[in-house]
Amino acid sequence: xxxxxxxxxxxxxxxxxxxxxxxxxxxxxxxxxxxxxxxxxxxxxxxxxxxxxxxxxxxxxxxxxxxxxxxxxxxxxxxxxxxxxxxxxxxxxxxxxxxxxxxxxxxxxxxxxxxxxxxxxxxxxxxxxxxxxxxxxxxxxxx
Numbered sequence: 001x002x003x004x005x006x007x008x009x010x011x012x013x014x015x016x017x018x019x020x021x022x023x024x025x026x027x028x029x030x031x032x033x034x035x036x037x038x039x040x041x042x043x044x045x046x047x048x049x050x051x052x053x054x055x056x057x058x059x060x061x062x063x064x065x066x067x068x069x070x071x072x073x074x075x076x077x078x079x080x081x082x083x084x085x086x087x088x089x090x091x092x093x094x095x096x097x098x099x100x101x102x103x104x105x106x107x108x109x110x111x112x113x114x115x116x117x118x119x120x121x122x123x124x125x126x127x128x129x130x131x132x133x134x135x136x137x138x139x140x141x142x143x
Contacts, residue, residue, distance in 0.1 A: 062140075063125075064133045070122040078115025084108030 041048050085108040126133075 062133075062136050063129050064136065067122055067125045067129070067133075070118045070125065074115045074118035074122060076115075077111050077118065081108045081111030081113075081115055084111065 038048060084104050088104045088108060091104075
């Protein structure tokens, strides 16, 4: 039997299913713990906080915060890409200009391309949404 197929099946099917299952189980355990606390509080006759089971909603983020996420993503992807390129260049020089492993160059190139795309989105967003960012900052300082 050829075992080469097991690795892609494990990565593409088993791993995502396991991750989703773990997340759902964690959520269910948290709800069960809250229910136990609520039941014990009812049995003890204590006052019950009605906000215990409310789902916490994230605050709407400002335009500047959303754009800064693109800058962070650009840094997180571009720097490892540059490191991989530096490793490839160092091994190329160290081995007498022998062409290094193409996997290192490909991975570095892909990471640099993704980082550059995020950086372009950040810069373009900052230019296009400058008026909105300024208005949001003024509204925050007035409050």
